[in-house]
């Protein structure tokens with residue numbers, strides 16, 4: 433009786449470990465591309481942080497500008513996006529494009545001057561960050 437209980441407990445442990453296994457798809461990038469991409473990422477986080485600060489200060493025009501120039505469709509050249517995209521599987525490229533589009537949509541919303549719709553549009557941007565992070569890794 434006790435032995436079978438121990439068996440069940442062990443089985444639960446193993447099942448739990450399996451459930452936590454990393455299921456993100458590994459995307460191999462050349463080393464330089466990898467550090468370039470991670471630097472972009474840190475810049476993205478800084479941008480979201482700055483946009484939140486600007487929103488909190490009621491500086492919607494500034495927030496729009498920050499998002500468009502640093503994350504939106506206007507930022508693609510700066511990030512070397514085209515070069516990076518060549519190494520990405522289709523789904524990852526799409527996730528990246530979705531994020532840049534969402535940032536440009538946020539910029540338009542923010543320019544309209546209403547705070548709540550702007551926050552909602554900003555959440556579409558962070559949702560795109562989350563979706564890609566859940567699906568892919570590069571190391």
Ligand code: HEC
Pocket residue numbers: 470471473474476477478480503524525527528531557558560561562564565568569570571
């Ligand atoms: C197209 C996919 C994709 C999108 C979109 C994306 N990321 Fe990432 N990000 C990644 C991957 C892949 C990694 C590396 C994960 C790993 O292998 O460790 C990463 C890593 C990061 C890191 C860690 C950087 C480091 O130096 O370790 C930060 C911070 C980050 N992302 C922020 C963001 C933010 C903020 C956004 C949205 C504005 C975003 N990312 C959008 C794919 C993406």
